[in-house]
Amino acid sequence: MTTTGTAVLQARELSKNFSVRGRFALRRSTLRAVQDVNLNLTAGSVTAVVGESGSGKSTLARMLARLVTPTSGEVLLNGAPVTRGAADRAYRREVQLVLQDPFSSLNPVHSIRYHLSRPLRIHGFAGDADAENKAIKELLARVSLTPPERYIDAYPHELSGGQRQRVAIARALAVRPEVLIADEPVSMLDVSIRLGILNLLADLRDEEGLAILYVTHDIASARYLADTIVVMYAGQIVESAPARQVTDSPAHPYTQLLLSAAPDPDRVDGTAIAVTGAPPSLVRPPTGCRFHPRCPHVMDICRTTAPQPRPIGTDADHTASCWLYHDESTIASGKAE
Numbered sequence: 229m230t231t232t233g234t235a236v237l238q239a240r241e242l243s244k245n246f247s248v249r250g251r252f253a254l255r256r257s258t259l260r261a262v263q264d265v266n267l268n269l270t271a272g273s274v275t276a277v278v279g280e281s282g283s284g285k286s287t288l289a290r291m292l293a294r295l296v297t298p299t300s301g302e303v304l305l306n307g308a309p310v311t312r313g314a315a316d317r318a319y320r321r322e323v324q325l326v327l328q329d330p331f332s333s334l335n336p337v338h339s340i341r342y343h344l345s346r347p348l349r350i351h352g353f354a355g356d357a358d359a360e361n362k363a364i365k366e367l368l369a370r371v372s373l374t375p376p377e378r379y380i381d382a383y384p385h386e387l388s389g390g391q392r393q394r395v396a397i398a399r400a401l402a403v404r405p406e407v408l409i410a411d412e413p414v415s416m417l418d419v420s421i422r423l424g425i426l427n428l429l430a431d432l433r434d435e436e437g438l439a440i441l442y443v444t445h446d447i448a449s450a451r452y453l454a455d456t457i458v459v460m461y462a463g464q465i466v467e468s469a470p471a472r473q474v475t476d477s478p479a480h481p482y483t484q485l486l487l488s489a490a491p492d493p494d495r496v497d498g499t500a501i502a503v504t505g506a507p508p509s510l511v512r513p514p515t516g517c518r519f520h521p522r523c524p525h526v527m528d529i530c531r532t533t534a535p536q537p538r539p540i541g542t543d544a545d546h547t548a549s550c551w552l553y554h555d556e557s558t559i560a561s562g563k564a565e
């Protein structure tokens with residue numbers, strides 16, 4: 229286990245462009261899904277990435293899981309840059325991805341035993357038949373599917389959505405990863421069982437020291453689970469801070485809007501973020517601050533020049549990219565510092 233607080237996985241200036249063709253367009257265009265993202269995932273800590281649909285959360289998660297190749301920037305695992313030719317299997321042992329849909333992520337023709345034995349065997353953790361059986365039961369117990377005998381030879385269709393998601397998490401744990409990336413892991417589950425999965429992720433953080441990236445469109449569940457919240461808007465991080473600080477004293481106008489759309493901080497029902505105005509085009513993003521067409525505080529400089537991240541107050545861990553937090557002379561000069 230990595231010591232709590234150590235940066236295990238880092239994104240440095242990570243960007244991803246997709247080449248897309250509009251419905252009636254003859255030429256392809258560049259869609260800037262993620263731009264210049266910096267992020268640290270630390271051992272024993274949950275970082276939530278929050279933002280509305282299309283803000284680039286899954287693309288970022290998939291780059292960190294090495295399912296999408298970054299256009300630029302780099303990923304560092306335990307301080308070492310991950311090169312493109314690096315062994316995938318070794319990387320996947322350290323960094324595991326849990327997806328939104330526990331129905332399609334498990335193969336209906338295979339038993340739970342099969343799903344959990346495969347990663348154990350591929351990564352050499354299986355041993356003989358008895359050892360493998362014991363390892364599978366331990367995995368089931370770790371995700372609270374107890375008694376394990378009830379689940380080990382079941383098939384996915386015999387389990388509830390929440391139980392399947394627990395199997396998907398157990399499968400990820402089978403290879404003893406340091407990092408778990410969970411992309412909307414509760415949004416397809418019944419409201420009544422979401423809390424159980426979030427509590428399981430919290431236990432894995434607290435008891436096993438995992439570094440967890442929790443991707444969600446629901447800022448209330450991020451507040452419930454996460455230690456740090458990172459807010460994404462149109463492919464960029466606009467605010468990052470300890471979770472309480474983001475939800476109690478949001479600095480960026482977009483974060484403020486997200487929170488005003490999610491009035492009950494204890495709600496973990498995953499209600500979609502309903503912010504007024506439409507998200508911008510990522511093919512032709514707005515100039516300057518990408519949020520300026522929707523921002524109630526927009527100033528002239530916002531329309532022309534992109535703000536850089538600034539520390540908010542005295543807390544070095546709280547940053548926001550907004551001209552409201554730059555000094556007046558900088559704003560008057562109309563130039564970034």
Ligand SMILES: Nc1ncnc2c1ncn2[C@@H]1O[C@H](COP(=O)(O)OP(=O)(O)OP(=O)(O)O)[C@@H](O)[C@H]1O
Nearest residue numbers: 246248261280281282283284285286287288445510
């Ligand atoms: N393979 C792809 N090819 C082209 N465009 C893509 C591809 N994957 C994602 N995009 C685009 O990149 C942008 C970001 O998508 P992404 O799935 O990362 O957003 P998201 O924040 O996860 O959204 P949601 O909350 O709906 O899951 C969107 O405009 C999406 O259409």
Ligand code: SF4
Nearest residue numbers: 517520523530550551
């Ligand atoms: S930089 Fe300007 S437009 Fe962007 S969020 Fe801040 S005040 Fe609003």
Ligand SMILES: [Mg+2]
Nearest residue numbers: 285286287411
């Ligand atoms: Mg997504």
